[in-house]
Amino acid sequence: MVRLALRTGLRWKLSAAIALVGALVAIALSLVVHNAARHSMLDSNRDVQVERLNIALKSYESQRHFQFGARIDDPALPQPLRKEIAEGERATYVQDNGENAPEVWAATPLGDGQVFSLHDPFLDRFAVLDDLDQALLLGSSAVVLGGCALGVLIGGRLSQRLRKAAAAAGKLADGDTSVRIRDEVGGRVRDETDDLAWAVDAMSDALQQRIEAERRVTADIAHELRTPVTGLLTAAELLPPGRPSELVRDRAQALRTLVEDVLEVARLDGYAERAELQDVALGEFVARRVHALNQDVTVDVVRDADVTTDPRRLERILGNLIANAARHGKPPIEVTVEGRVVRVRDHGPGFPEALLREGPSRFRTGSTDRSGRGHGLGLTIAAGQARVLGARLTFRNASEATDGSTGAVSVLWLPENAPTSTGSFPVLHLPDR
Structure with missing residues (x-):
């Protein structure tokens, strides 16, 4: 209905x-x-x-x-x-x-x-x-x-204050924790709008403090685990050759990778990362890095562009997107460079609805149709690194083709201008393709 x-x-x-x-x-x-x-x-x-x-x-x-x-x-x-x-x-x-x-x-x-x-x-x-x-x-x-004019005057003033509060709340939801709704609303006369702004700001501060406390706990735990995991990996290398030793070394290496990923996520969540900018030719850079990461991935440079970005972080984003496509999708995996836009597509079942609706989340590997392997940190790290670059990372599913194939599509939008030290959020219009 x-x-x-x-x-x-x-x-x-x-x-x-x-x-x-x-x-x-x-x-x-x-x-x-x-x-x-x-x-x-x-x-x-x-x-x-x-x-x-x-x-x-x-x-x-x-x-x-x-x-x-x-x-x-x-x-x-x-x-x-x-x-x-x-x-x-x-x-x-x-x-x-x-x-x-x-x-x-x-x-x-x-x-x-x-x-x-x-x-x-x-x-x-x-x-x-x-x-x-x-x-x-x-x-x-x-x-x-006269009543209509008075209503327009009073209602316009109140509506303007509420629109400012809504815009500030939107910035807060996008991750800009420096925004204070009470400052955006302003005004000499205190009313219910100010009370709402103060309440939302108080709630935001409380949530931010809780998130920061959880981030510090996570980072501390991962940091404390780094030393024993390194020792465990070193000890595993000393085991005699054999299948049991290979399994121990493999699991120790996976644990070390997990600890490093958790530490990286904690640093990204703390907005402490800074981009080291360089001028690169995007098409050539992507082709060289992708071939080094996975020889089976095809790269198509439709239109090259010179960008100012952090090559190390860009390579990290490409590696995570390709690894996610290889782990959860199906070949062929295609990387397309069109100007400042980089697309990574597989031909698997596509992203789960929860990820398309809410974005990537740590330790959530998706629904059963994406096989549930991994720790769910790859796309989270990619999205965090894109934020540091001032870029925007979007996820969607490809429409079904005539041969019945679908697939997951990750699109990285690099900004036209160099990002700030903390990253920016450019406003981009998504094309239909």
């Missing part, structure tokens, strides 16, 4: 929320003001009609003259008003005329059972109510627009 998610920025969410609340408040206040003004105006018109009724009644009694359009027994007199007059009381009545201004009636009973009345829509006064509605509409629109 696929769930679709609409991604929106924080500033627009705040703007929409403030605009919605502002619109609701403006509508409610407009309705209250409109109704209050209408009732006040109607009450005022009732009083005016009563005054006019008194003047018209006096004029009729003294001069038999009808003022203000007054009439006796007006056939248009509303029925509710007739009932009020039937009780012998003077009364007023507001007759709704739909979209037009309402008629305001005033009536009083005469002594002979007749009804003296007058009515008027007061168009000029209700025109003022229309003007008030327009003013309320403009004011409400201004409130909504």
